[in-house]
Amino acid sequence: MKIGRGSTMNWLTICAMAILAMSLSHGSAISGDLRIAVIASQNTPPYQDVATGFQDFLKKEGVVAVVDHYELSGNAGKASEVIRGIMKQPPSLILTIGALATQTALLEAGDIPIVAGLVTNLDDLRKSKNATGVALEFPFVTQFEWMHKLLPEIKHISVLYNPKENQVKIDAAVQAAKKEGLTLLAKEIDTPRALPDALESLARSTDLLWGINDQLVLSPQTAEAILLFSFRSGVPFVGLSSSWVKAGALYALDRDYKDLGAQCAELSVKILQGTKPNTLAIAPPRRILYSLNLKTADHMKLEFSPAVVKNAQQVFP
Secondary structure (H helix, E strand, O other): OOOOHHHHHHHHHHHHHHHHHHHHHHHHOOOOOOEEEEEEOOOOHHHHHHHHHHHHHHHHOOOOOEEEEEEOOOOHHHHHHHHHHHHOOOOOEEEEEOHHHHHHHHHHOOOOOEEEEEEOOOHHHHHOOOEEEEEOOOOHHHHHHHHHHHOOOOOEEEEEEOHHHHHHHHHHHHHHHHHOOOEEEEEEOOOHHHHHHHHHHHOOOOOEEEOOOOOOOOOOOOHHHHHHHHHHHOOOEEOOOHHHHHHOOOEEEEEOHHHHHHHHHHHHHHHHOOOOHHHOOOEOOOOEEEEEEHHHHHHOOOOOOHHHHHOOOEEEO
16 A cells, blocks of 8 residues: 555555554553442441452553452341342452451352452462452561561560461561561460450560451450550560550551552453463552651650651541
8 A cells, every 4th residue: 555645644544544443452451331349347447448449440441340249247147148149140240348348259159250358368369269368467577577667676575376377477476576686475365254364474575565467365355464564564565456555555557448449440451351360369458658646655765766656547545
């Protein structure tokens, strides 16, 4: 084909149409007749924020899909009922938010791709061929790095844990602490009744008490005893969230839940484009927030740098 000067506009038009066609072809991989089921274990702000961040990211990326929302209110019986209802018209993908929604979907959703958020037990996700997600917890190395950043003088830290729930995690944490130049003393607790004596045994041997997700050790029933021990002994306690810090913990790392939802959406887009879920690594939250309790710091004669205080998400005076 011979192209002269008079054909320049036609040539540009052909190029533009070709580019547009390629763009539409690429977008069609994730903008066809899509249905996404979002199943939240609870109807509290973190779960809501994950769902909002997820949907906002899809909208930003131009992903056209019908998104159906389901909320379980922590009811295991309702979880199975919801999944069975969803399976009558299987969606293209399921986003699960929280442990209950995730565990039920992994058991009952067949081969439908699953992206999970706000989960701490990752073993079931790793074993599944059709699931991936974003974990709730930060890697241990990250947590210990932040201990050094916020409290540079800390050397010896302690953690109470239920071995039936967390032995594997504690073994990994001990090694991660060594890499950060910290000594981690891990003390087993088999029953809540053992908690007071275990706490008292740590009073003179630790610089800091580190809290991890543990249903036996850290619960609404044990919170008062742990925070009271921290206040009386002068051993700072690292909480699990800002609510612990408000109650008296020295500090806590937290997540940007909307951004965590966006992370789940990024994984979902890749899956909808054809990537197999089990080839996508389970990711930690990528954005770290933290809160501080200055009253607790003052009581324990600890001082945060002005920059640390300024950059905190929440400061409790």
